[in-house]
Amino acid sequence: MPATSPSNPGRRRRTFRVLAAAAGLATAGALAAALPADAHDNGGHGHPRPARYQDVQLLSFNDLHGNLEPPSGSSGRVTELQADGTTKTIDAGGVEYLATHLREARKGHSYSITAAGGDMVGASPLISGLFHDEPTIEALNKLDLDVTSVGNHEFDEGAKELARLQNGGCHPTAGCYTDKKFKGADFPYLAANVLDEKTGKPILKPYTVWKKNGVKIGFIGVTLEGTPNIVSAEGVKGLKFQDEVETINKYAKVLDKQGVKSIVALIHEGGLPASGSYNYNCDSPGAGDGISGPIVDIAKNITPKVDALVTGHTHAAYVCTIPDPSGKPRMVTSAASFGRLYTDTTLTYDRFTGDIARTSVRSANRVVTRDVAKAADMTALISKWNTLAAPIGNRAIGYISADVNSTGTESPMGDLIADAQLAYGKELDPKTALALMNPGGVRAGLTYAAKGSEGDGVVTYAEGFTVQPFANTVNLQDFTGAQLIQVLKEQVSGSNAAAPKILQPSANLTYTLDLTKSGADRVVTDSIRLNGVAIDPAATYRVATNSFLAGGGDGFTTLGLGTNDVVGVDDLEALVRYLTANSSAAAPLAPPATNRITIVQ
Known part of the structure; x- marks a missing residue:
């Protein structure tokens, strides 16, 4: 009978012939136990019986x-x-x-x-x-x-x-x-x-x-x-x-x-x-x-x-x-x-x-090395879906002068996304003060070298999609300065104490992260600056994040407490708009310098 899943009784799978029922195996005794894993005896009746041990x-x-x-x-x-x-x-x-x-x-x-x-x-x-x-x-x-x-x-x-x-x-x-x-x-x-x-x-x-x-x-x-x-x-x-x-x-x-x-x-x-x-x-x-x-x-x-x-x-x-x-x-x-x-x-x-x-x-x-023959049925499957995706995926959305990597405590790609969300946030509301991006949402970087028929430095929609595939929206919320400071401390405390999640900041937010300390103290409060000015705990700041963070995701519970919400386009669209507006073939965008967080070790 076929080996089928109980939830898919009609599933077509590799079929197997029943060799013996489980009942009756106990009669095999010591003889079966002495046989190798794939050996069979006939029990004296001319019918093969499985060995005791089966790999x-x-x-x-x-x-x-x-x-x-x-x-x-x-x-x-x-x-x-x-x-x-x-x-x-x-x-x-x-x-x-x-x-x-x-x-x-x-x-x-x-x-x-x-x-x-x-x-x-x-x-x-x-x-x-x-x-x-x-x-x-x-x-x-x-x-x-x-x-x-x-x-x-x-x-x-x-x-x-x-x-x-x-x-x-x-x-x-x-x-x-x-x-x-x-x-x-x-x-x-x-x-x-x-x-x-x-x-x-x-x-x-x-x-x-x-x-x-x-x-x-x-x-x-x-x-x-x-x-x-x-x-x-x-x-x-x-x-x-x-x-x-x-x-x-x-x-x-x-x-x-x-x-x-x-x-x-x-x-x-x-x-x-x-x-x-x-x-x-x-x-x-x-x-x-x-x-x-x-x-x-x-x-x-x-x-x-x-x-x-x-x-x-x-x-x-x-x-x-x-x-x-x-x-x-x-x-x-x-x-x-x-x-x-x-x-x-x-x-x-x-x-x-x-x-x-x-x-x-x-x-x-x-x-899974790539020195073996490709499976033809998988090649056909990929070709089918690539053909459907090509009109969208091959569209150029921007230009870069070098690789924009996604690795590191502060990554060039994370900074670029934060800058894009801040720019879009200001389009929605000129009062938007800064943007924060969760590191887990940065799924890849952008590669300068040409892929396929695209030229060096060209960023396609497919590449942008690989970077931000979640379809989160860009959300604007109001926070007090005290709440904003607490958000930064939540990167290295609470549920993130053992495995910090360092938010990627827009270019106008800077601070020091002292890894020689423990818990929330690793964020040096006196070092936090927005546009070069210390955060005022009593002031109100308009912050752009994605919808995942706006819901308190990744242990940032304070980000789930924002007020005066405005929901914008999805985060990939914000990145596309930023790259299109700020880069060209003649003037490609350089990777951010990753100098927004000063790390002390």
Whole structure:
């Protein structure tokens, strides 16, 4: 019978022939246990019987973010640790190559599952984002993805749009992009810890069970509990996000009662490895803890019923073991982001117990190199959507004299966006005093070197879309000077104390960030200047931000308290207008100097 998802009973997948029922396996006894993993005996009746232990291949990846084409710059490279301790970088990523690598990896593995850890869509390049990520869902269907958890970016356009990506149908406002109705995902999206506030039930399936020839492996999918803090208020309206550990433990019990003893958790939350190299040995002697971050405490508290964790969100690469509550090592993996890596894990399934023999679990990250043949079906898919996007994407919107990078505590790209929002804010209201941009909303930089047929220094709409793909609006709000000072302190205090989120300021706002201090004191209050003048705590200032920040996102609760709101155009349009007005082929725009924040270390 076909291996199908319970939510997609008609799904066309690789078909499997039933070799034996699970019942009756216990009679295999010691003979079966003595056989190698793929060996069979006939039980004296002339009918082959599966061996006790069956290796199941689990291929996984995470945080694709609609990167169908090979990502450029550092987003399209991985770092590899060499035997002599040096490192080298490798160009990686692109679904044409990912498809080839996954298909090659599956060869010789009759028991193979492909799973993902969320953020398959959202913050996507123009080829996918312009079409509300329908192209990415089509690509994932062609990749034979079996299951994925939701991530925070699956909620960028709200629960209704996520349901459309799962179930199909034309976009409610944009309509159908081709003459064929969008069919939706062939694989289930799992959202065990995302509840409808009215019903108290998960908005999508909490778990699914993969089955083949008596082998049963359950998958539970969750996103980080803090999703509302990093998604616009509109995107999570009417939803409640529950604790990751409590949710996984709850559904692990449910699966156990159903006789499913082998369980994998797909968790859109992650960690930070001690090395940036994808092949770093996280468990090597003398390596220290190997990994830090939220996933460590999560992994240590998830029930031992769960046999492996596929994680994401941090865009890091790691293959680590973290002890479960009983002290037994358990595999925890993440495959970086943008389709640059995939993780190849072997789960050894014990047919007698129905559980995974964890001592036999093996895992490694593999590079999606670009030295293999492109998958023809993916090339055709990309060509189709690029043809539809070309009239919009190829339009020149500005000119730059050098790369505008998006890296650093204060980045040239972040400063440029803030300047663009201030300029647009002044168009709406001349009283607009400054602009602030969240660093997480700066998804890429602008590259000077020509791409395709465009000339050096030309900025196209497609490139601008890659920088700002969220369709946030530019909002104006009034704040007191005291509130504005508090906003700057919230960059390094409260929920941002451990991992600061440094807002990118418009050119007229300057201050000192003293990293030798702790908490809110890292922002030197006496140094804050607007147009060279100290902030007056009692005065009122008109501030331009995007709608995400205006809703208090990223832990900036004070930005959610502004008054006298005015909502403008989307942030990308503000950037387009700024580049068009302030650059030309004869006078390209130079990258900002990033001298607005003085950093003391």
